[in-house]
Amino acid sequence: MSDDAGDAGATDDPEPEENISGGAAGGGEAAVFEPAEAESRAEAVVDRLGELYWQKAYGGRDGFECLVRTVLSQNTSDVASQPAHDSLMERYGPGGEDEARSASERTSGEQSDPRVGGPDLAESLAAADQQRLAETISAAGLYNQKSERIVALAERICEEYGGAAGFDEFVKTGDPEEVRSALLDMNGVGPKTADCVLLFSGGRGGVFPVDTHVHRIARRMGLAPADADHEGVREALEREVPAEKCGFGHTAMIQFGREYCKARKPACLDDPEACPLVDLCDQVGVTPATGDVVDPAESVGE
Incomplete structure (x- = not known):
């Protein structure tokens, strides 16, 4: 899928059909998790993503x-x-x-x-x-x-x-x-492939697959160490996000990366208020004052 957001799917499944991780062919079903005080910033981020996009329980694909x-x-x-x-x-x-x-x-x-x-x-x-x-x-x-x-x-x-x-x-x-x-x-x-099978087929809770979007966003926001590899990011997110929220956290974070937190030009560069998660973000590697954007790992030690 491109960086542009997909069209909304059916009313009972708000996830875009173009998202190969979900949509009409992705298995799972829309779900609502009762709001509660987030116990970690990572959970607060996922809760906000759920409000912005969707909350789903995955599983059931062959x-x-x-x-x-x-x-x-x-x-x-x-x-x-x-x-x-x-x-x-x-x-x-x-x-x-x-x-x-x-x-x-x-x-x-x-x-x-x-x-x-x-x-x-x-x-x-x-x-x-x-x-x-x-x-x-x-x-x-x-x-x-x-x-x-x-x-x-x-x-x-x-x-x-x-x-x-x-x-x-x-x-x-x-x-x-x-x-x-x-x-x-x-x-x-x-x-990532193994975790996608566990999540979308097995419906296993506590599985947060990490693709390039999730890897970038989690480190940029400060939810994982700036120099963490994909496995390091996965471990950090699965430790801090409740098991039942990991699945939609993964797909919603991908959508957020396509719409707002892009690799080269995140929305906060032009206007901090343009990003719905700005108050939860450490902006690691992003300097709005100068317009500089680097991989979070490159900012370590600066």
Whole structure:
């Protein structure tokens, strides 16, 4: 998704559909958390974001599809990765064109290509021709690397969990630390991808995935050390934000980064009052008087 805000979704789900982390296809549902005195500044920030954007409880997405969707979103925008995801599901998902073609071939007595879709997405992708998959997801960028990664992940899911259904059960019912450890052991799955699967599929509380927006904003606001890496930011936020608020804190903070707290030109540069969170922000690395903006880590020791 671009830095511009998306259009509002349905009235019962205010999250923009363009946000690949949520929206109509993101799982979860609108929720309201009773207001209370925030016990930390990080919680106060998340509460304010909830008032500004949305409060939601996440969970319910298919575990393997969520994993694939997050891989497609790596190093690209939602605008690019969403069409790639849709094309992949149209071809390889249940009821996809490859499954229909396979059924037609069986009915007509023709030889069925073993590398075609079936009811299980993991089985379908494990048997996929990588070059054809790469062409299918080309909109996401880095499609050769991502197609190779997706096929390898699908093969492993089939081998270790018997397919997408078994993996989905593991994600939703397994010990969260064991699930996260298993995900991180998979090639091409980093902390953010693992945490997105835990949150959007498993519905696990206390999981605050950290992408580039969250990493920048948390350090700029002083919610995490200025020189913290992604894991350091995650640990700080999960320690200070109540478990039930971490999910919408993640998606709402991303939206805030797209609208207000942009990397090169945060809203407070021109007018402090333009930012709805200015009273909660340390402005680490941002100097409105001079217009200078640097990565928070570069301001350490100044």
